[in-house]
Amino acid sequence: MNTFLETLKGLLDTAGVLTGKDTAAYCLDQRRRYQGSALAVARPRSTAEVAAVIELCALHGIAIVPQGGNTSLCGGATPDASGTALVLSLERMNHILEVDPENNTMIVEAGAILADVxxxxxxxxxxxxxxxxxxxxxxxxxxxxxxxxxxxVLRYGNMRELTLGLEVVLPSGEVWNGLRGLRKDNTGYDLKQLFVGSEGTLGVITRAVLRLYPLPTAHATALVAVSDPAAAVELLRGVQAAVGDRVTSFELISKPCFELLAKQCPALPHPFSPLPEWAVLVELSDGGDSHALTDQLAEVLHALACDNALLAQNSRQARDFWQLREHIPEAQRREGVSIKHDISVPVGNIPAFLNECGQQLALAFSDASIIAFGHLGDGNLHYNVFRTDKTAALYANEPAVNDIVYSCVAFHNGSISAEHGIGQLKRYHLAQYRNPLELTIMQQIKRVFDPKQIMNPGKVLID
Incomplete structure (x- = not known):
């Protein structure tokens, strides 16, 4: 092991290898659920250095845990407790390499922060x-x-839809250059799609060609009270019928979310009194003038008989509305431990899912309270369960709560992971809710790309 570390240090600069206590921040996940230990942390500055590090790991049989901003919500970028894995941090590969307005693309390194992009x-x-x-x-x-x-996502899609090309270092240390900024390219298999969503189990993404769009000049934002989720779905369809794909975001917020925000984030504006049972945050975007688009949204909401709709009259009010939505996770964190679910079901099934799952949880856990919110426009809900005990001891109930939630998700033809990945948290559930043939194909793909099984072990698939 000393030979490996000495060789590793020779591949990178003096700040490129961290050991001992300096690795601690890289070994604890964002939710503080998974605490691991690392042999070292490698911090390369280029694709060539990534390739050299991975080739060295392949030679010595050292497991690699790729890590970006360490913001995983499923433990997907945290090493295990053995202390034998290398954390490969892309944080220093953070450059914007090219912006091409004519082609509506940009090339960035994998460590680039989203806000900078x-x-x-x-x-x-x-x-x-x-x-x-x-x-x-x-x-x-x-x-x-x-x-x-x-x-x-409602308008533009997930990262998969926003990516045209990738550069990836394979587990052998070879570099696949697929940095093509093409929207039409039918020359064989679309290899990039294997790496998007693979959580570092097939290789390390080092650069990407991202898809850009014309910058909207007009925005219209409204916070609309609705009676129930079925009314929210009906409102979504009505607004889409009136304005088409100008509906950029359509977020569902339940009354318990507003109550939690008032308790834990009292400095935020709280526009409803009394609080509605449910509300949706609607945003339109387009070219042209924001005042005209806001007037159009007002006309649409009036035509759809939305009696309790608050329209943002300026960008500050729009930000205030969005602050409420964006602070729900922080309010939950301040409240204490909850059992979190990032699920999706077909949009039309959301009302039935919420009703049935809520009833089943109430029968099983009389003290359960549910914080439900999320991206109703694309069917993705964040469905989180609090109980009286809001400490880590609550996780003892997690298997029983998950069984109820995920069974309801499956009944309504949904997915147990919509946008947060599988990581460590859900890999046994993945084996339960994907069919055996799908799992076999995934394992076969893993073996082809990573025959030595060194890439992010213990994540996504059961070994």
Whole structure:
């Protein structure tokens, strides 16, 4: 092992290898559920250095845990407790390499922070539409590795849809250069799709060609009270029928979310009194003038008989509305431990899912309270369960709660992971809810790319 570490240090600069106590921040996941230990942390500055590190690991049989911003919500970037794995951090490969406004593309390194990518696109009068709460800390490689989503998926799609090409270092140390900025390329298998969503189990993404869009000049935002989720789905269809794909975001927020925000984030504006049972946050975007688009949204909501709708009259009010939505995870963190679920079901099935799952949880756990919110427009809900005990001891109930939630998800033809990945948290559930043939194919793909089984062991698939 000393030979490996000495050789590793020779491949990178003096800041490129961390050992001992300096590795601690890289071994604890964001939710503080998984505490691991690392042989070392490698921090390369280029694709060539990544390739050299991986080739060395393959030679010595050292497991590799790729890591971006360490914002995984499923333990997907945390090493195990053995202390034998190398954490491969892409944090220093954080450059915006090229912005091509004519082709509506940009090339970035995998360690680039999402907010910096968005800013570089805006500077060229373009939009990179991926958006979620961790945009100031998450990195593009991790977003690609989990096929991250966010609030704009309804209009623009997940990271898979926002990516045209990749560069990937394979577990052998070979570099596959698929950095093609083409929207039409039918020359064989689309290899990049294997790596998007693979959570670092097949290789390490080092660079990406991302898809850009014209920068919208008009925005309209409204917070609309609705009676129930069925009314929210009906409202979504009505707004889409009236304005088409200008519906950029359509977020569902339950009354318990507003109550939790008032308790834990009292400095935020709280526009409803009394609180509605449910509300949706609607945002439209387009070219042209924001006032005209806001007037159009007002007309649409009036035509759809939305009696309790608050329209943002300026960008500040719009930000206030979005602050409520974006602070729900923080309010939950302050409240204490909850059992979290990132699930999706067909949009039309959301009302039935919420009703049936809520009833089953109430029967099994009389003290259960549910914080339900999320991206109703694309069928993705964050469905989180609190109980009286809000400490880590609550996790003892997690298997029973998960059985109820995931059984309801499966009944409604949904997915147990919509945008956060599988990681360590859900790999046994993946084996339960994907059919045997699918799992066999996944294992076969893993063996082809990673025959030595060194890439992010203990994640996604059961060994």
């Amino acid at each position: 968005q800013a570089a696109a805006r500077a060229a009068n373009r939009l990179f539409p991926a958006e979620w709460a961790a945009s100031g800390s998450c990195r593009i490689g991790g977003a690609l590795a989990t096929n991250a989503g966010g609030v704009n």
